[in-house]
Amino acid sequence: MRVGLFIPCYVDQFYPRVGAAAVRVLRRFGGPDLTLEYPEGQVCCGQPMANAGLPHESKPLAETNLRTFAEFDAVVCPSGSCTSMVRNHYGPFLEGQPGFEELKAKTYEFCEFLTDVLKVGSPSGRFPHKVGLHPGCHGLRELRLGSGSERNVEPFDKVKSLLTGLEGLTFSEPARPDECCGFGGTFAVNEEAVSVMMGQDKIADHKQAGTEALVSPDMSCLMHLEGVLRRGGDKQTRVLHVAEVLEEATRET
Known part of the structure; x- marks a missing residue:
């Protein structure tokens, strides 16, 4: 299988370690039959422009990614929000264009690709921390991770299933586990005060649950x-993409 890595702008610019961890994990579980490539022609998914009411600026980006x-x-994309943009919101820009339906069908979020395509169950490894999972609204509610x-419906969690078998890992139990963190992309800019308060509520929920490592499939959240944590004086709580957890936990196995 020939896989194109779709790396979000903010991961490329601010968290390249997440992209590198995703590559190492995919190589580990994909084996020799999986070929990974990073096509340099890729561009932003266009979500910030679309959310800001500038669809004419999103359209050429969508067309570039289609090609x-x-x-x-x-x-494969290590971001629920960017994956959802392609699968659920490219329609107005690409409907009817050759290859669009194929692009939607073959675009996967990182954890989804591991569980649904590579059929990774519960990997063996060690991560001795109390993990608080943050699912991310796009991944949870638009991709149904x-x-x-x-x-x-019958409860399921594709992200949690990848971590459940790791030795030493326990899960904290926030009171509102899948409540929005308040980021929302441009929402955090346009409604700064509300966004900060939602983030503070989320952090307080994880604090009372005893979270030691805050983990999510979405680095944007x-x-x-992490900004709320650090500005609040917390330098101890680890903040990790799920790819980083899997890479660290299975490094020695």
């Missing part, structure tokens, strides 16, 4: 939450 990833068997507290 860039056309030759790959699958596209988990069942969510508001749905009357973690960027916001």
Whole structure:
């Protein structure tokens, strides 16, 4: 399988370690039959422009990504929000264009690709920390990486399933585990005070639950939450993308 890595702008610019961890994990679990490539022609998914009411600026980005990833068997992105942009919000820009339906069908969020395509169950490894999971709204509610507290369905959590078997890892239990963190991209700029208060509420919930490592499949949410943590004086709580946890935990296995 030939896989194109779709790395979000903020990961590329601020958290390149997350992209590197994702590569190492995919190579480990994908084996020799998985070929990873980073096509340099890729651009921003266009979500910030679309959310700001500038769809004419999102359209050429969507068209560029359609061309860039056309030759790959699958596209893997370590971000629920960017993955959801392609799968759920590229329609107004690409509807009817050749290859669009194929792009939607073959674009996967990182954890989703591990569980649904590579069929990774519960990897063995060691991560002796109390982990607080933050699912991220796009991954949870638009990609259905988990069942969510508001749905009357059989509970499932693709992210949690990847971490459950790690030796020494326990999960904290926040009172509102899948509540929005308050980031929301441009929302954090346009509604700064509300965004900060939502982030503070989220951090307080994890504090009372005893979270030692705050983990999410979305680095955008973690960027916001880490800012709240550090500005509040907390230098101890680890903030990690799930790819980093898997890379660290399985490094020696």
